Amino acid sequence: SENGTFGDTRSSICAVEIDGDRMKLAKDATTMSYGEHADAQLVTCRRAADAAASDQVLVLFEKGNYTLSDIGVWDTLGMRGTCSPGAKFAGHGAAAQIVPGAFADSSALTMVPYSHILWSALWWGIASDAVARAALFVRGEARKKPGTVPPNANKLARVHVELQSMRHNWESCAVEFDELVAEGPEAATNTLTSIGWALRMNQLKMSCSEMAPRMVHEALQIIGIMAYKNDTKFSVGRHYRDVLSASLMVSNERIAGKSASMLLVFKDD
Numbered sequence: 001s002e003n004g005t006f007g008d009t010r011s012s013i014c015a016v017e018i019d020g021d022r023m024k025l026a027k028d029a030t031t032m033s034y035g036e037h038a039d040a041q042l043v044t045c046r047r048a049a050d051a052a053a054s055d056q057v058l059v060l061f062e063k064g065n066y067t068l069s070d071i072g073v074w075d076t077l078g079m080r081g082t083c084s085p086g087a088k089f090a091g092h093g094a095a096a097q098i099v100p101g102a103f104a105d106s107s108a109l110t111m112v113p114y115s116h117i118l119w120s121a122l123w124w125g126i127a128s129d130a131v132a133r134a135a136l137f138v139r140g141e142a143r144k145k146p147g148t149v150p151p152n153a154n155k156l157a158r159v160h161v162e163l164q165s166m167r168h169n170w171e172s173c174a175v176e177f178d179e180l181v182a183e184g185p186e187a188a189t190n191t192l193t194s195i196g197w198a199l200r201m202n203q204l205k206m207s208c209s210e211m212a213p214r215m216v217h218e219a220l221q222i223i224g225i226m227a228y229k230n231d232t233k234f235s236v237g238r239h240y241r242d243v244l245s246a247s248l249m250v251s252n253e254r255i256a257g258k259s260a261s262m263l264l265v266f267k268d269d
Helices: 103-144 153-183 185-192 195-223 237-243 252-263
Strands: 017-019 022-029 040-046 056-062 066-069 087-094
Touching: 022 040, 022 056, 040 087, 056 087, 056 103, 103 153, 103 185, 103 195, 103 237, 153 185, 153 195, 185 195, 195 237, 195 252
Parallel strands: none
Antiparallel strands: 017 022, 022 087, 040 056, 066 087
């Protein structure tokens, strides 16, 4: 994303400058995933200086053909294993490094479905592990009083309903996406660039990113102080810190705004 676009990846301020068979690009990025460690960068930008903010292309820059300056700090509450500080990017290379086609199509056909389905499965995994710890705790309580059902077992039963619903959501999207790709480029493109599919991907991301923190919180309530402490096998501290990022990157408020606009013209199939 870029300073000035407020996190909207489908909008760019910077534009690639083409001079014959050469090109160059400068971008003030708010986030840059693993930039210092990567062997190459795929950068979004406007197709030309006079292009609309949404008329974007992807440009490939290999290490050695770009510089990074004013690199920010990535020190977050959770999201272990990530590294996405901001930086000022400046790159150059052959005009052939501009990926053919529009970024809008690349986003709809690959980036959005792969990322939203993968993220949702990941968030389900975090929630599933937290719920598994809650189940382990409840079973331990039950063994202390054979023949009785612990009071918090009802809460465990309810959170399992949400866990199953969440899994069915991302799995069904994954299966349908694979089937569309298997049908061939034309069939896949027709569906994956439709408003209906865009809404489905938005709803998947929003739903799973909001359900997962609720389930982790419910696991905390079921277990109690043993889940709050970091030095027990029932701890869900890391789960909590990691999963809270789900609704922030990409912001659910921004996604909801996009969906709201699409719903004004969408006719349900």
